[in-house]
Amino acid sequence: MILQQLETFHQDEGWAPLDHRPESLHEFEFRGADVTNNEVNDSVASSKIQNARIKLFEDKLNAAAGIDIPLILEDSPFFKTEIKPSTSYNLTLLTIGSRGDVQPYIALAKGLKAEGHNVTIATHKEFEPWISKYNIQFKEIAGNPAELMHLMVEHGSMSVAFLKEASSKFRSWINELLASSWEACQGTDILIESPSAMGGVHIAEALGIPYMRAFTMPWTRTRAYPHAFIVPDQKKGGSYNYLTHVMFENVFWKGISGQQTKIPFLYNVSPTIFPPSVDFPDWVKVTGYWFLDEGAAKDYDPPKDLLEFIDSAYRDQKKIVYIGFGSIVGWSDRLSNDEKDKVEVELPPEIYDSGAVPHDWLFKRIDACVHHGGSGTTGASLRSGLPTVIKPFFGDQFFYASRVEEVGVGIALKKLNAKSLSKALKTVTTDLKIVEKAKKTSERMRNENGVATAIEAIYSELEYARTLITVKQQHNEQSRANALKSGTQTPVVYEDDEYESVEEESTMTTIWVVSLIMKKKLAMKATKRPLHRRKTLQIPLKTPYKVPIAMMKKI
Ligand SMILES: O=c1ccn([C@@H]2O[C@H](COP(=O)(O)OP(=O)(O)O[C@H]3O[C@H](CO)[C@@H](O)[C@H](O)[C@H]3O)[C@@H](O)[C@H]2O)c(=O)[nH]1
Numbered sequence: 001m002i003l004q005q006l007e008t009f010h011q012d013e014g015w016a017p018l019d020h021r022p023e024s025l026h027e028f029e030f031r032g033a034d035v036t037n038n039e040v041n042d043s044v045a046s047s048k049i050q051n052a053r054i055k056l057f058e059d060k061l062n063a064a065a066g067i068d069i070p071l072i073l074e075d076s077p078f079f080k081t082e083i084k085p086s087t088s089y090n091l092t093l094l095t096i097g098s099r100g101d102v103q104p105y106i107a108l109a110k111g112l113k114a115e116g117h118n119v120t121i122a123t124h125k126e127f128e129p130w131i132s133k134y135n136i137q138f139k140e141i142a143g144n145p146a147e148l149m150h151l152m153v154e155h156g157s158m159s160v161a162f163l164k165e166a167s168s169k170f171r172s173w174i175n176e177l178l179a180s181s182w183e184a185c186q187g188t189d190i191l192i193e194s195p196s197a198m199g200g201v202h203i204a205e206a207l208g209i210p211y212m213r214a215f216t217m218p219w220t221r222t223r224a225y226p227h228a229f230i231v232p233d234q235k236k237g238g239s240y241n242y243l244t245h246v247m248f249e250n251v252f253w254k255g256i257s258g259q260q261t262k263i264p265f266l267y268n269v270s271p272t273i274f275p276p277s278v279d280f281p282d283w284v285k286v287t288g289y290w291f292l293d294e295g296a297a298k299d300y301d302p303p304k305d306l307l308e309f310i311d312s313a314y315r316d317q318k319k320i321v322y323i324g325f326g327s328i329v330g331w332s333d334r335l336s337n338d339e340k341d342k343v344e345v346e347l348p349p350e351i352y353d354s355g356a357v358p359h360d361w362l363f364k365r366i367d368a369c370v371h372h373g374g375s376g377t378t379g380a381s382l383r384s385g386l387p388t389v390i391k392p393f394f395g396d397q398f399f400y401a402s403r404v405e406e407v408g409v410g411i412a413l414k415k416l417n418a419k420s421l422s423k424a425l426k427t428v429t430t431d432l433k434i435v436e437k438a439k440k441t442s443e444r445m446r447n448e449n450g451v452a453t454a455i456e457a458i459y460s461e462l463e464y465a466r467t468l469i470t471v472k473q474q475h476n477e478q479s480r481a482n483a484l485k486s487g488t489q490t491p492v493v494y495e496d497d498e499y500e501s502v503e504e505e506s507t508m509t510t511i512w513v514v515s516l517i518m519k520k521k522l523a524m525k526a527t528k529r530p531l532h533r534r535k536t537l538q539i540p541l542k543t544p545y546k547v548p549i550a551m552m553k554k555i
């Protein structure tokens, strides 16, 4: 009976049970994607995906049956239960930023396609050819990666100046971003978004579709790690870390912090580098990196010169070190037209200018790495067991620099100059403790399968994500209906200016508080209105505190 209900419930989705074939000893069998095509051939990973499919099936079954006590399907040692996803979902993966913000989604999209789903990556125009090469659908959203990188590199981390520039110069871009994201998500069944893209949760709510987040850097409340954009110079402890998240949420997206916290969130970072904190709730998962491994492609043809360079280093028994600053040099200097900035230096034979080379190929062949601490590059160097030197430039790069030191696999550089670099290079190539730890770390990382774990999490969290959105929609409907009925609240239509100024003021208030906590003296300059007009300042941090004006003056 339940199966019949299930069929009716998911009629449009094609959950049609096949005839039972007694000889196969399968209790249930469903039409769908051919798992033999699944590129994820690691057996542990595929059994995890299998379990997640069963969980998804159970969730659907329970929703269809509408009974209070959930049904749990269990594999009997005698009867194997094989459930294949016959529902082919349309997934949209929405992301902004540079290569490192897009590449993990290409890897995930490949895994999801192998599961039989249709996947679209919605991002900036310049990534279209790369995405299309993998037969993944592409939709354009507004934004110029070079401008975003420039903003980030200019400011380093969150500061009053960053907020001022972001909220003045980038406001109209944010409008375009939201409008184009909305367009790109039409027809989607499931939305997965990097939270930096901002609009996802509202789009999902309006479309009534399950929504999850995925990111490369710490972006959910925890005492274990600071927010990626507020990494202190020295460790400041759990409460401080927690506060950095609350502060960022408040500044970044006012008003949705309460709602944000329960959204399924996938960190595409290795749990060896970023162990899930004990205070991570169930819906926050650290899946492992989503590696794309472009160097493993059959058609990858490494440059002959590079091969020769590597061979000659082997012959001379010299160690090989990679130095590259990823998105920092690739993007942020694109805006500069100043020819003076582009000085060509003649390189000695000990240095080979490789340009972009797939790290998964190159890093297997070398001894150590120096880079900017981009999430993906850190993953690539540590997976290959390379002692790693990080010179961070902004945001999460400071975080990964400190993680590399804490894990004992490398060095964080504050300043990059000939002296500091040569000292660091010597250490990472000769310090056996670091070299050994890097090897051990890579052994652990090789057992991780980020894409498979992510697919497992997507299946397991799907129905939960769906109810989250449905409940929110119902809640909104209800409050609208109540307000209209009681007549106490009629929909408010803001004049454009009025709306702007409300936003502006509350943003500035938060900037004040952030600055107070971060002891930034600049805060005084940032507020527009004279101090005496404000009697008290309500901290919009969901805490009961009020900051008396006297305290504000002390900054
Ligand atoms: O020549 C190259 C250059 C890059 N890669 C790979 O490309 C990816 C780049 O990832 P990542 O380092 O995360 O990307 P970036 O675009 O350089 O970094 C931006 O995006 C990251 C992810 O959000 C952030 O962590 C960084 O702070 C931000 O600068 C990694 O897998 C690298 O291994 C190569 O294989 N070959």
Ligand SMILES: CC(C)[C@@H](C)/C=C/[C@@H](C)[C@H]1CC[C@H]2C3=CC=C4C[C@@H](O)CC[C@]4(C)[C@H]3CC[C@]12C
Pocket: 096, 097, 098, 100, 101, 148, 149, 151, 152, 163, 166, 167, 170, 196, 197, 251, 252, 507
């Ligand atoms: C008050 C509002 C308007 C402020 C806070 C919003 C600022 C925007 C412009 C900031 C906030 C977070 C930033 C952001 C987060 C993370 C990344 C990933 C990185 O790899 C590239 C830059 C990128 C994509 C940047 C771009 C600029 C963003 C989106």
